[in-house]
Structures are given as C-alpha cells and as structure tokens.
Amino acid sequence: xxxxxxxxxVKFMATNSLVRHITSTxxxxxxxxxxxxxxxxxxxxxxxxxxxxxxxxxxxxxxxKQAFLRALEEGQFDLVE
Numbered sequence: 001x002x003x004x005x006x007x008x009x010v011k012f013m014a015t016n017s018l019v020r021h022i023t024s025t026x027x028x029x030x031x032x033x034x035x036x037x038x039x040x041x042x043x044x045x046x047x048x049x050x051x052x053x054x055x056x057x058x059x060x061x062x063x064x065k066q067a068f069l070r071a072l073e074e075g076q077f078d079l080v081e
Contacts, residue, residue: 006022006061006064009021010022010068011079012078013077014037015037019080026051032048041071051067
C-alpha cells in the first residue's frame with residue numbers, strides 16, 4: 001500500500017492544543033480512525049471511505065485531502081497556516 005502523499009501538509013490544532021501535520025492519505029486515515037476526538041459525522045465517515053479508496057488505488061491524494069479537510073471542518077478543528 002502506498003502512502004499517497006499530499007502536495008502540502010494539512011496543519012490543524014488538535015484537541016490537546018498541539019499543531020498536527022498530516023502529510024499523506026494514510027496519515028489522514030490513521031487520524032480519522034484512531035485519533036478522532038468527536039462523534040463521527042457524515043463528512044468524517046465519507047473521508048474514511050475516500051481515504052480507503054485512494055489507498056486502494058481508486059483516486060488521487062488530492063481527493064483524499066479534500067475529504068479530510070471537510071471532516072476537519074465538520075469537527076470544527078482550526079486549520080493552521
């Protein structure tokens with residue numbers, strides 16, 4: 001399985017006030033499945049599905065990144081520049 005790196009990292013403030021840097025589809029999937037601190041909403045569930053599809057060879061990393069960003073928005077994470 002390929003990590004499918006993002007063109008630029010996704011940086012956001014985690015619940016423990018640390019800035020997280022997610023650099024690839026597999027990193028996004030790990031965070032969504034193991035570190036997600038909120039109730040899993042529709043965007044979260046869709047992001048998990050898309051990340052799995054991309055890692056399985058269906059689609060590119062940008063598709064997974066956009067889905068991950070929508071999940072972060074749904075979870076009300078603050079993005080960091």
